[in-house]
Amino acid sequence: MQDITPVNQIPRSLPMRKKKDKLSLFVTGDVTIDWNIAHISRESHDPSAWTGAESCRMSWQFGSAVLLSDLITSMTNQLKVYLPYTVDVTSTHTTPASTIDPYDTCYYHCYSVWAPYRDKGAPDTIVWRVERFLGLDRSSKIEPEQHKSDGVTAGPEHADIIVIDDSNLGFRDQPDHWPVAIKEPGSGKNGPWIIVKMSQPMAEGALWEHLIAHFSDRLIVVLSINDLRQSAIQVSAQISWEKTALELIWELTHNPMINRLTHSAYTVVSFGPTGALLLPGITKHESPKLLFDPLYMEREWPAGKGTIIGKTSVLVAGIVREIMMAKENPDLTKGIQSGIAAMRYLHKAGYDGGTDSSPRLRFPIDGVIKHLKSDEPPLAMADCPIIDDEQHAQPLSWTILRDRYYDDLEELSQRIVLEGATAALKNIPIGVFGELVTVDxxxxxxxxxxxxxxxxxxxxxxxxxxxxxxxxxxxxxxxxxxxxxxxxxxxxxxxxxxxxxxxxxxxxxxxxxxxxxxxxxxxxxxxxxxxxxxxxxxxxxxxxxxxxxxxxxxxxxxxxxxxxxxxxxxxxxxxxxxxxxxxxxxxxxxxxxxxxxxxxxxxxxxxxxxxxxxxLGPNPQLSEGRDDPYFIVRRAILLRSLFERLTPQLFDRNHFLRIDIGIMRAFLRVDSYRHGSRSMEAIVAMSRLGTATHFNRSYLPPEEQLGLHVDPLSFTALVHHLELREELLEKLARLNHKLLYDNLKSQGYVWGKVNNEKSNPKTHSLLVSFAALSAHNQEKNRAAVRDIPNKLAAFGYAIVPMRNNEQAVEIPIPELKEMAKLEHERWMEAKLADGWKYAPETNKEKKLHALLVDWEQLSKEVKDKDRALVSENIPLLLKEAGYTIVKLAQ
CATH class of the missing domain: 3.40.50.300 (P-loop containing nucleotide triphosphate hydrolases)
Known part of the structure; x- marks a missing residue:
């Protein structure tokens, strides 16, 4: 029974359109007869022992091009209500006149032993997969006359999509069997899309030479990494996705044994259910794309033992589907995603085995097509760099983590602590080894x-x-x-x-x-x-x-x-x-x-x-000039695991950690732990969390106890880091302006439309209430307040809650000078970004200012004013917010 989605359930990506044009699709290539030997496991472990309980049955199906044709034909029938045109699918092969048997010389015969496996998710369910391949009977030699007598067609004269299964069984070297539609050279977008499912040896034979010479701009090659590795190439397996991708790109680009593949428009290399690489041809100005499973590399997908026939054919069907949906500008990554989704189903479900004890195995075509229509991409995706010979010597230069999160590592780390690594890191490779998790x-x-x-x-x-x-x-x-x-x-x-x-x-x-x-x-x-x-x-x-x-x-x-x-x-x-x-x-x-x-x-x-x-551990590893920005991510993963092991009551039903944001910030950002991960564990253990369901600040150990494992002042400062939320920021911005207002008043200024220090009395345009300031000048006050923690941190000072009206630490004169210099530089950057320029005389209307000069060029009077603002205003602002300044340990 065909699985046709009701009209009211049409996926968003497949809108119904008025049918107009006709699309011609032709499938051809090598054909095999796949003989599937279903073997019921014997009672005796002695392979030479015969028993009546022994059972097996052999069934056959068409493979290679015919399997691909059947799959695409059924898929097209189920998609026709969504397509903007009618589709005519034809194939190189018709039903043979005679009964198929293993001695039929018109076909190559492939033999494999199938075994029943238990489904991991449902132990009572039997799944049929290939236990081992026995081999291929190559004794046949298919002559053109045999094809003609069997009713084989060379397809329509003009085709929009041509799919070729090149299994290196003779088709590539027999021009008489090739589609009529490729006999004449294509011309750009008027030529057909040609998808070649290629087997080893790669990029060889008369067919390849013909396609590259006349159809390279519309040629898509699909192959498996296993076939590719049989060539003289070196591509690592199960080390890291980045390493595999970079090595594969380099080989495809530079290795003369296979680099002719890049003369096609696109090359798709399949890693099975866990990934694929899409490499644009040398004429394309696009980045290669790696589609990958974050948790599993090739051969690691945990869907059960055994292998399956037809995985690459399913991937090709996904790509064909995408071209049918968007013929002029297909998104091949979508086609690969749908193909991988169907490939995963195929491996999980195995072949249809019937219901009796002696099964007749069949490709599960309806289930595969259902998953080809999936809108849920199973893989993450990353753009890869193009590498040359020099870059090939430095394979660690590219990481997906750096590309995705380099500027947002702290936010990412907080999500890891709160949600867990696998929930927060859905689009980067993760290494999981038992309870050990890493993303470096x-x-x-x-x-x-x-x-x-x-x-x-x-x-x-x-x-x-x-x-x-x-x-x-x-x-x-x-x-x-x-x-x-x-x-x-x-x-x-x-x-x-x-x-x-x-x-x-x-x-x-x-x-x-x-x-x-x-x-x-x-x-x-x-x-x-x-x-x-x-x-x-x-x-x-x-x-x-x-x-x-x-x-x-x-x-x-x-x-x-x-x-x-x-x-x-x-x-x-x-x-x-x-x-x-x-x-x-x-x-x-x-x-x-x-x-x-x-x-x-x-x-x-x-x-x-x-x-x-x-x-590496939780502390930054900066020896030998190494840049180590990812220590904060390692800390986050370790911290999450510590809470899961030591304080499971802190998690809600959705596994979200209930923790104060300041405590989490301190764990992640403190400079170093004196004893590495042992110190992180000790601080969690020392906190009074026995029956707590939320990690509040009051549960932290005293500062003198924290000192065993971290710099206590630094840790505490991070816990109580001044969060300039909207209400507090607005309050301090108003106070910052009031301090300027009072300072100007004390110097005898009055309001004036322009600033004039030579008039009597002196005038200043900012001598108004905060509410009367322009939006731009109000924001300048907010920016000055936001910069206070950064300015203090640059000199080893931190902001902590004030206790018992304690006084702020007195900042030494040399540091005050440097802080004032930083403040002047911040002010200059803001002015210049706003379009102001230097002039000997300040002119507000023309955006000219006399103080837009380097710090060294300022007069002593102006420098003293800036220093006074830093030394007086910052402590006053912080005191108003209930905070004070402390000097951190060196």
């Missing part, structure tokens, strides 16, 4: 590399330990990170639940290692893989720096340790060496003299490592 690209890549290393090691028969080093500042979470990665990478829970931790700074002699190795060996003998955490491995031994390293060389290399005359095998194990003195591997090697490293056997030790990890 460099950290994601390091964590994924270690995850892959451990996962691969667990699946191998290797009986020697694998060794990894972890670096980071104290309290950065090194132990937590490694544990979470190991748990996430452990297939079938092979890694022991309990981590064996050994702090070498507490060992007295190398003999203590023997007991540690025995503990590790005992776990290995139990059938589990021990996770051994060697903390502070870089500590000294008997006064020798890095003295412990030499004692790990044999266990790391040979998987053995010596006890007296006996040699004991350690077995399969994961050794994690955590540094206590260096924040990174580079610092570990660069901060020591080469002679010292050699004497300690450091090169030998490093050569035995299979990987390393630099854990």
């Amino acid at each position: 690209r460099q950290e994601i890549e390091s964590l994924r590399s270690i995850h892959s290393l451990i996962s691969e090691y667990c699946s191998q028969q290797e009986e020697r330990p694998v060794s990894i080093a972890v670096f980071g500042p104290p309290g950065s979470g090194k132990s937590f990170a490694v544990k979470q990665i190991a748990r996430a990478a452990s297939p079938g829970k092979k890694i022991a639940e309990k981590t064996l931790t050994f702090n070498l700074s507490q060992f007295k002699s190398p003999a203590d290692l023997i007991d540690a190795f025995h503990q590790i060996r005992d776990v290995a003998l139990s059938g589990k893989i021990p996770l051994a955490f060697w903390d502070e491995f870089d500590t000294s031994l008997d006064g020798k720096k890095l003295g412990w390293l030499r004692f790990f060389l044999a266990p790391m290399q040979d998987g053995e340790f010596q006890q007296g005359q006996l040699t004991h095998p350690i077995g399969k194990a994961i050794f994690v060496f955590a540094g206590g003195t260096s924040s990174s591997l580079n610092e570990f090697t660069k901060s020591r003299k080469q002679k010292e490293l050699v004497e300690a056997k450091t090169p030998d030790f490093l050569s035995r490592l299979k990987g390393f990890l630099n854990v």
